[in-house]
Amino acid sequence: MDLNTIWFILIAVLFIGFFFLEGFDYGVGILLPFIGKDDTSRRKVINAIGPHWDGNEVWLLTAGGAIFAAFPHWYATMFSGFYLALVIMLLALIGRGVAFEYRSKHTTAKWRNGWDWVIFIGSFVPALLWGVAIANLIRGVPIDENMNYTGNFFTLLNPYGLLGGLASLTVFTLHGAIFLTLKLTGKELEIARAYARKLWPVATILLFAFVIYGYFETDMFSKLGVDPGAVPVIAALAILSVEWLLKSKKEGWAFVMTGLTIALSTITVFMGLYPRVMVSSLNPDWSLTIYNASSSPYTLKVMSFVALIFVPLVLLYQAWSYWVFRKRISEKKEDLEY
Amino acid sequence: MDAVTIARWQFAIVTVYHFFFVPLTLGLSIFVAIIQTFYYKTGDEKYKKMTKFWGKLFLINFAIGVATGIVQEFQFGMNWSEYSRFMGDIFGAPLAIEALLAFFMESTFLGLWIFGWEKLPKKIHLASIWLVAIGSNLSAFWILVANSFMQQPVGYAIRNGRAEMTDFFAIVTNGHVLVQFPHVFFAGVSTAAFFVIGISAWHMMKKGKDLKLFQSSFKMGAVYGLVGVILVTLEGHAQAQYMTKIQPMKMAAAEALWDSENPASFSLFTIGDEKNREDVFAIKIPALLSFLSYNKFEGEVKGINDLQREYEKRYGPGDYVPPVAVSYWTFRGMVGAGTLMVLLALYAFWKVRKDDFNFHPTMLKIFFWSLFLPYIANSTGWIFTEMARQPWIVFGLMKTKDAVSNTVPAGNVLFSLITYAILYAILMVATVFLWKKYIKAGMTGETGTDENVETIISQA
Known part of the structure; x- marks a missing residue:
């Protein structure tokens, strides 16, 4: 396996980590105004992800940095091409990050409610836009022979892209609702359970619709074939099992299953892309690939050593931090730090 | 205005804004870690109160620094895609390492620190804040490695129409970063020191019930500040001499x-x-x-x-x-603010070395206002070093006008510039509001929880 492929896989891994972790983060943020009916319950919802959301977001920053380091042309074409979409996402993420820290530092209802809606919008917008972005990556966007994006913001808002956005939005929200069933207690736990059960059919239908539509809109069919192999099939079975798991209160397993769906769907997308990183809708030869978009072999080698040492270390201490805060959120003062 | 000009304004605004918060994060994280170490060693509650108070102000600052940092990482690709294509082979690496090595560390351990007061063993909780401090400063190191290449390209070859890395070690040990990192590091220390000195001076002026705690903070700030300003000046001098050679x-x-x-x-x-x-x-x-x-x-x-x-x-x-006028005056802004800081730190240290806190009220007022000096020095320093490198974006290799994204219309950049500016203005108002509130509330009771602050505020 060449270094370019290794880095393609590594970036896929970073996106899996990002979508898995930040997926439930976004979900929790979206559900915040609906599950948290009063201030205490809102704080419980926020504190479910309080110690983790920032670390989770770093998966995105690392993925961005890794794309820059390993595939600079991918970074340059995608980030400049999806300009307005990214501006909107950045505004959302900035507001969201500040809101988590600031909302409980002042007491008026207006202040807290305002920041809570910033958290909602700041979670809703990226959860939607990531699906739009991924859908357009596999569908193809207009890229000319010089690797320049020639479309505009509205090029991205095609029906397939929008369906992808709705799919990621609802799957992340479901993932977040199930995460909350593992972290909350009392009446909030019951509300979270009810949301999880209500969200499941919506998320499942949208995700399947997105997959089926994909066979018409992308070259996934020719790439993966009628029998797409184990990865997407298990992704589908995983989300299908969630309803039964929720009904029988096996929420830990339900969380594993939505996580599996997210991880395996991400792998499917990357398998469909390989060896391309951005598909050109104008001419297949103008697509960006792991070869024409990559850094020099030397840089890839240096970065491989860096990743080899530090990725396991990061996984270790992040996992440990989840272990430290594994208990459900109580109403004790120490649990309501935010 | 053309797309390049708007993109440059945007870069300047979002970066100066971001760097408003970064130096305080760098220096205050260490300061808080030091006080918490005192608490750990002595078990004296006064240090816990101080840790919580300065820690709270640190968190407010940290949050906005991190949030505005996301733009920093994305904007090279968004607004400077030609730069990213030409420089990605070199510039992407330190950015990715910064995220992997530093961002993960600071964010994960900050979460552990905020929520871990009761849940973690004391030693591990103390280690968490130190790891936050180390992570933040490591992040500064890696971004300065990237910036240093723009000041003085080393360890590269021009191949395939771009700059390609040939020697990673040379890039990391770039002579420029060896003078720049200490300069920025001690600028962070000085910023935090004057923040502590200024706020403590304000409380000493008010003579509230936390007077002793703030005198104690003032003294620690004065020592920290003296170390900071002396070293930032020496390193600044070394950097200027180095710059005379390379630029x-x-x-x-x-x-x-x-x-x-x-x-x-x-x-x-x-x-x-x-x-x-x-x-x-x-x-x-x-x-x-x-x-x-x-x-x-x-x-x-x-x-x-x-x-x-x-x-x-x-x-x-x-x-x-x-631009000569900008270079000339920003350089003087930095050096002038720095000189005042040296004098003030010397005076503060001289007074408090034997626990003499008997300052003239005017002097306390001056100390309070001096809290803005590092912000002037930090901002003018960066504006100077970046603008006086023009027309180059990468010295000798690439000009700024060739670096901009040629597929992003000027209107889009204008839109982002305006929306960022509006959001940043709102966030600044909220940040200053919270700072004022927590600074006024002082350290009495357990300042760590806002409930206590609320009772203090309602009593006031």
């Missing part, structure tokens, strides 16, 4: 030195005519610039006109003179 044009612009001089005089005050490259009015100290450049009162310091001719020969026709 003589930058230092010539800093002095508005039109023609080469030997020995060169140092300008105290110049009103210049930038178009005709001549002084309208100037007060100069003979030979001082030579001394500052070479540690002796002789030696030729090259002027702008000579360098322009030299660069034309080396790089082809073009204008290689940076």
Whole structure:
């Protein structure tokens, strides 16, 4: 396996980590105004992800940095091409990050409610836009022979892209609702359970619709074939099992299953892309690939050593931090730090 | 305005704004870690109160620093895609390492620190804040490795129409980063020290019930500040001398030195005519610039006109003179603010070394307002070093005008510039509001929880 492929896989891994972790983060943020009916319950919802959301977001920053380091042309074409979409996402993420820290530092209802809606919008917008972005990556966007994006913001808002956005939005929200069933207690736990059960059919239908539509809109069919192999099939079975798991209160397993769906769907997308990183809708030869978009072999080698040492270390201490805060959120003062 | 100009304004605004918060994060994280170490060693509750109070102000600052940092990482691709294509092979690596090595560390351990007061063993909880401090400063190191390549390209070759890395070790040990990182690091220390000194002075003026705690903080701030300002000055001097070698044009612009001089005089005050490259009015100290450049009162310091001719020969026709007035005044802004900080830190340290906190009220007021000095120095310092490198984005390799994204219409950049600016303005108002609230609330009770602050506020 060449270094370019290794880095393609590594970036896929970073996106899996990002979508898995930040997926439930976004979900929790979206559900915040609906599950948290009063201030205490809102704080419980926020504190479910309080110690983790920032670390989770770093998966995105690392993925961005890794794309820059390993595939600079991918970074340059995608980030400049999806300009307005990214501006909107950045505004959302900035507001969201500040809101988590600031909302409980002042007491008026207006202040807290305002920041809570910033958290909602700041979670809703990226959860939607990531699906739009991924859908357009596999569908193809207009890229000319010089690797320049020639479309505009509205090029991205095609029906397939929008369906992808709705799919990621609802799957992340479901993932977040199930995460909350593992972290909350009392009446909030019951509300979270009810949301999880209500969200499941919506998320499942949208995700399947997105997959089926994909066979018409992308070259996934020719790439993966009628029998797409184990990865997407298990992704589908995983989300299908969630309803039964929720009904029988096996929420830990339900969380594993939505996580599996997210991880395996991400792998499917990357398998469909390989060896391309951005598909050109104008001419297949103008697509960006792991070869024409990559850094020099030397840089890839240096970065491989860096990743080899530090990725396991990061996984270790992040996992440990989840272990430290594994208990459900109580109403004790120490649990309501935010 | 064309797309390049708007993109440059945007870069300047979001970066200066971001760097408003970064130095305090760098220095205050260490300061909080030090106080918590005292708490750990002595078990004295006073240190816990101080940790919580300064820690709370740190968190407010950290949150906005992190949030505005996301734009930093994305904007190279968004607004400077030609730069990213040309430089990605080199520039992407330190950015990715920064995220992997530093961002993960600071964010994960900050979560553990905030929520871990009761849940973690004391030792591990203390280690968490130290890891936050180390992570933050590591992040500064890696981004400065990236910036140093733009100041002085090393360890590369031009191949395939771009700069490609040939020696990672050379890039990490770039002579420039070895002077720049300590300068920025101690700027962070100084920023935090004056933040602590300023706020403590305000409370000493008010003589509230936390007077002792704030006197104690003031003393620690004064020691921290003295170390900070002395080293930031020495490192700044080293960096300027280094810069005279690698970018003589930058230092010539800093002095508005039109023609080469030997020995060169140092300008105290110049009103210049930038178009005709001549002084309208100037007060100069003979030979001082030579001394500052070479540690002796002789030696030729090259002027702008000579360098322009030299660069034309080396790089082809073009204008290689940076905006001189901006360079000259931002350099003076930085050095001037720094000098005041040195004097104030010396005075503060001299007074409190034997626990004499008997300051004249005016002096306390001056200490309070001096909290803004590092912000002036930090901002003007960066504006200087980046603007006086112009027209280059990467010195000698790529010009700024060639680096911009050519597929992003000017209207889109204008839209992002305006929306960022509005959001940033709102966030600044919220940040200042919270700072005021928590600073006023002081340390009484357990300042760590906002419930206590609320009761204090309602009593007030």
